[in-house]
Amino acid sequence: MAKEMKPNEIIASIDYQPPAKDWMDTPVEIKPGMFCWGAKGKSLNTVGFPNARDWNPLNEDWKLPKDWKGTVLEGIADRLKKYRSFKLFMDICVRCGACADKCHFYIGSGDPKNMPVLRAELMRSVYRKYFTTPGKLLGKMGGARDLDLNVLKEWWYYFFQCTECRRCSVFCPYGIDTAEITIMGRELLNLLGLNIEWVMGPVANCYMKGNHLGLEPHTIKSNIEFMLDDIETITGIKIDPPFNKKGAEILFVTPSGDLFADPGTYTCMGYLMLFHELGLDYTWSTFASEGGNFGFFTSNDMAKRLNYKIYAEAKRLGVKWILGGECGHMWRVLNQYMDTWNGPADFLEVPRSPITGTVFDNARSTKMIHVVEFTADLIRNGKLKLDPSRNDHLNITYHDSCNTARGMGFFEEPRYVINSVANNFVEMPEGTIREKTFCCGSGSGLNAGENIDLRMKGGLPRANAVKYVKDRYGVNMLANICAIDRAALSALMNYWNPGVGVTGVHELVANALIMNGEKERTTDLRGEPLPTKTEAGGDPNV
Amino acid sequence: MKTLFPLAAVIVLILLVYAGVQGAQMYYLFGVIVPYAAFLIFVAGVAARVVGWGRSPVPFRIPTTCGQQKTLPWIKQDKVENPSSTGGVIVRMLAEVFLFRSLFRNLKAELHSGPKIVYGSAKWLWLAGMAFHYTFFYILFRHLRFFFLGVPYPVHAAEKVDSFLQIGVPLLYLTDAVFLGAIAFLFLRRIASPQIKYISLAADYFPLYLLFAIGTTGVLMRYFTKVHIVGVKNLTMGLVSLAPPARGLDEIGVMFYIHLALLSVLAAYFPWSKLMHAGGVFLSPTRNLPNDSRIKRHINPWKQDVEFHTYEEYEHEFKDKMKSVGIPVEKE
Numbered sequence: 001m002a003k004e005m006k007p008n009e010i011i012a013s014i015d016y017q018p019p020a021k022d023w024m025d026t027p028v029e030i031k032p033g034m035f036c037w038g039a040k041g042k043s044l045n046t047v048g049f050p051n052a053r054d055w056n057p058l059n060e061d062w063k064l065p066k067d068w069k070g071t072v073l074e075g076i077a078d079r080l081k082k083y084r085s086f087k088l089f090m091d092i093c094v095r096c097g098a099c100a101d102k103c104h105f106y107i108g109s110g111d112p113k114n115m116p117v118l119r120a121e122l123m124r125s126v127y128r129k130y131f132t133t134p135g136k137l138l139g140k141m142g143g144a145r146d147l148d149l150n151v152l153k154e155w156w157y158y159f160f161q162c163t164e165c166r167r168c169s170v171f172c173p174y175g176i177d178t179a180e181i182t183i184m185g186r187e188l189l190n191l192l193g194l195n196i197e198w199v200m201g202p203v204a205n206c207y208m209k210g211n212h213l214g215l216e217p218h219t220i221k222s223n224i225e226f227m228l229d230d231i232e233t234i235t236g237i238k239i240d241p242p243f244n245k246k247g248a249e250i251l252f253v254t255p256s257g258d259l260f261a262d263p264g265t266y267t268c269m270g271y272l273m274l275f276h277e278l279g280l281d282y283t284w285s286t287f288a289s290e291g292g293n294f295g296f297f298t299s300n301d302m303a304k305r306l307n308y309k310i311y312a313e314a315k316r317l318g319v320k321w322i323l324g325g326e327c328g329h330m331w332r333v334l335n336q337y338m339d340t341w342n343g344p345a346d347f348l349e350v351p352r353s354p355i356t357g358t359v360f361d362n363a364r365s366t367k368m369i370h371v372v373e374f375t376a377d378l379i380r381n382g383k384l385k386l387d388p389s390r391n392d393h394l395n396i397t398y399h400d401s402c403n404t405a406r407g408m409g410f411f412e413e414p415r416y417v418i419n420s421v422a423n424n425f426v427e428m429p430e431g432t433i434r435e436k437t438f439c440c441g442s443g444s445g446l447n448a449g450e451n452i453d454l455r456m457k458g459g460l461p462r463a464n465a466v467k468y469v470k471d472r473y474g475v476n477m478l479a480n481i482c483a484i485d486r487a488a489l490s491a492l493m494n495y496w497n498p499g500v501g502v503t504g505v506h507e508l509v510a511n512a513l514i515m516n517g518e519k520e521r522t523t524d525l526r527g528e529p530l531p532t533k534t535e536a537g538g539d540p541n542v
Numbered sequence: 543m544k545t546l547f548p549l550a551a552v553i554v555l556i557l558l559v560y561a562g563v564q565g566a567q568m569y570y571l572f573g574v575i576v577p578y579a580a581f582l583i584f585v586a587g588v589a590a591r592v593v594g595w596g597r598s599p600v601p602f603r604i605p606t607t608c609g610q611q612k613t614l615p616w617i618k619q620d621k622v623e624n625p626s627s628t629g630g631v632i633v634r635m636l637a638e639v640f641l642f643r644s645l646f647r648n649l650k651a652e653l654h655s656g657p658k659i660v661y662g663s664a665k666w667l668w669l670a671g672m673a674f675h676y677t678f679f680y681i682l683f684r685h686l687r688f689f690f691l692g693v694p695y696p697v698h699a700a701e702k703v704d705s706f707l708q709i710g711v712p713l714l715y716l717t718d719a720v721f722l723g724a725i726a727f728l729f730l731r732r733i734a735s736p737q738i739k740y741i742s743l744a745a746d747y748f749p750l751y752l753l754f755a756i757g758t759t760g761v762l763m764r765y766f767t768k769v770h771i772v773g774v775k776n777l778t779m780g781l782v783s784l785a786p787p788a789r790g791l792d793e794i795g796v797m798f799y800i801h802l803a804l805l806s807v808l809a810a811y812f813p814w815s816k817l818m819h820a821g822g823v824f825l826s827p828t829r830n831l832p833n834d835s836r837i838k839r840h841i842n843p844w845k846q847d848v849e850f851h852t853y854e855e856y857e858h859e860f861k862d863k864m865k866s867v868g869i870p871v872e873k874e
Contacts, residue, residue, distance in 0.1 A: 023741075080598060083600075088825055091818060134815070143744070170647065173645040173823070175606060207851050208851060209860075218869075305849065309853070341846070360614075365835075409610050409833060
């Protein structure tokens with residue numbers, strides 16, 4: 001691998017002036033630092049995916065099946081019949097260019113093939129050639145081109161430079177959603193075994209062991225026990241959470257990233273402390289131990305296969321309803337896909353908070369609610385004793401995750417919770433938050449190490465908005481409700497904005513939560529000293 | 543090439559009509575057969591495309607949510623940008639179709655030193671798009687005078703409003719000027735912005751040239767090179783009553799035939815081109831669906847049988863490890 005680019009090198013490399021040569025005549029160049037390693041044969045085999053073999057994207061030979069072209073064209077025909085979105089989005093783009101500078105990868109790289117319109121044209125040009133009469137007749141003048149090996153490699157390179165964040169679809173006058181096109185592109189590549197290991201490894205793990213990280217049941221338990229020790233040290237309270245408990249009222253499912261590395265683990269400690277304080281009758285599951293769904297980044301079928309275990313486990317354990325942790329794409333999948341795939345969840349009851357009695361009618365079919373909805377309701381009903389000054393050393397801003405923003409509309413709940421548990425909160429500039437939020441640059445399975453340049457380029461717009469509030473208001477903590485964010489934004493902040501930390505919302509909740517019988521806390525969940533009452537940090541005017 | 547080829551195509555079309563009418567005197571072909579054929583292709587083509595899209599189902603609810611979801615009662619839902627009911631979807635779609643809501647959001651990203659990225663307002667494309675579509679519609683509406691014996695009052699009123707500036711003889715229609723101006727802007731934008739030029743195809747220039755030529759020939763006929771207007775009306779009334787006149791076609795004037803032929807080309811081209819965005823926008827699943835998939839179960843019409851890894855298989859593999867740390871199992 002080439003040497004990692006420095007921040008100033010990335011800035012200097014951005015040139016929005018497109019090349020003189022037509023894009024169809026510019027063959028793809030697979031650049032180190034901009035792509036992820038190919039999926040291993042072992043991972044593909046585990047879930048029965050085609051053309052399982054080890055391969056290297058840098059080699060000329062990608063070890064493709066003989067009739068790969070026929071497979072792709074058949075795959076396109078099949079999906080045009082199955083998805084109106086795909087067919088429509090192939091046909092109706094007018095190339096107005098409104099989407100062009102909405103993509104974080106385009107803003108951060110200047111590569112014109114990262115303009116959403118052109119990313120889609122990579123596919124449309126082939127669609128025209130083989131599926132439309134004008135394309136067949138006019139050829140290149142009709143915007144059509146042959147599907148050859150170079151085009152296939154270009155697809156692979158650029159469909160793994162899209163995080164399916166859907167920001168472009170907010171601005172498109174016809175609602176064309178590049179995520180839909182990338183999803184189809186990846187499905188087609190998947191027919192040839194052309195996935196990336198950073199997606200396929202977790203998919204294989206999740207299928208066999210229940211979670212992306214491949215944590216086995218005893219490891220899940222011991223990881224949580226480590227956190228319990230820390231909680232006891234900080235609060236003096238010993239917690240004993242239930243695992244795979246039959247007959248519990250609530251099944252709790254969160255992304256496995258929360259169990260593995262900080263700062264996700266602090267968020268997880270937050271859940272544990274909150275549920276303990278409430279005396280919630282809930283259970284963890286070592287089988288349904290993943291809320292996220294990397295299957296969604298390979299194929300719709302695979303996503304359904306991985307999602308299956310949530311309802312299956314709820315049924316086996318006999319719970320009444322399901323509570324989901326802080327995660328981004330997990331919630332797009334739970335909101336827009338789960339019930340259709342694996343419902344109906346008629347063996348469950350409409351979620352009802354046992355603490356406040358609130359019935360979550362907005363989830364009356366899926367029977368699954370977001371932990372931030374749950375907590376917002378608790379706070380609103382005055383059920384939590386909170387000391388927001390314990391978060392006074394933090395000047396907080398909030399990053400809307402792409403999927404909860406544009407695939408759900410989850411805007412006010414997290415803001416309400418943050419403002420209830422902390423005193424210093426400030427928004428990033430308009431145009432970079434809520435439905436216009438910028439991706440962390442590492443979503444949809446691109447949070448690998450070998451594509452670090454790509455991630456830092458794609459994360460530039462997000463980081464730059466944080467820099468604005470850091471410079472102006474002294475922001476030192478970036479809150480979010482996404483496990484990939486917690487990992488990706490930490491690296492992004494270190495790179496562009498050193499000194500800005502990353503936190504889940506429930507870490508902030510737990511810091512402020514006054515627990516029954518706790519000792520006087522001297523540190524926050526990270527073991528850092530709490531602000532003393534006299535030297536409360538932060539500008540109260542912020 | 544991409545800019546010149548479609549321009550050449552439009553010029554060749556004009557020359558063909560000129561030669562056919564002025565030289566070969568094929569009035570019936572260009573006055574009757576071509577417009578009828580184009581109309582049939584337009585109607586059948588648009589129907590075929592819409593039915594074609596409609597045949598592909600929408601397996602999942604995938605609206606792009608642009609506002610607060612329906613949630614706890616004390617949190618205000620954005621019922622239009624994130625609708626959970628049919629009423630909300632209708633308002634969202636009306637705003638999209640009639641006001642170009644999404645395009646109105648447009649921002650321009652600029653990278654400044656620092657680095658500092660700023661997102662400025664960018665409404666020109668929205669404005670030109672609105673100007674073009676509405677004046678086009680207005681002009682089509684004015685043309686209804688050619689399809690009624692007496693001019694209906696709304697059409698007459700529309701003409702009055704359009705010419706309220708009282709400039710020139712005959713009075714200048716404002717919409718004519720705005721229509722041509724908007725098309726000129728949309729064209730210049732495509733060639734002036736390097737990024738837009740880079741993504742543009744021949745199919746993006748062709749309709750612009752065509753529309754500009756249709757508008758220009760219309761303007762020429764009204765204000766400069768007069769055509770025989772009684773003959774035109776005689777023909778249009780004949781066309782619309784399915785009794786096209788056999789006589790008098792040679793008196794109309796070639797400019798009219800060019801105007802009509804280019805419009806016919808536009809109509810016949812429409813269903814097979816990007817112009818179908820006009821129909822497609824109504825079917826867009828990111829806009830025309832409510833965000834209610836936690837409230838109501840949405841059924842995928844195609845079967846999706848897949849293989850699962852069950853709990854039994856999981857427990858079979860990990861039973862000893864589970865028991866060793868006290869995690870309950872089904873089969874002791």
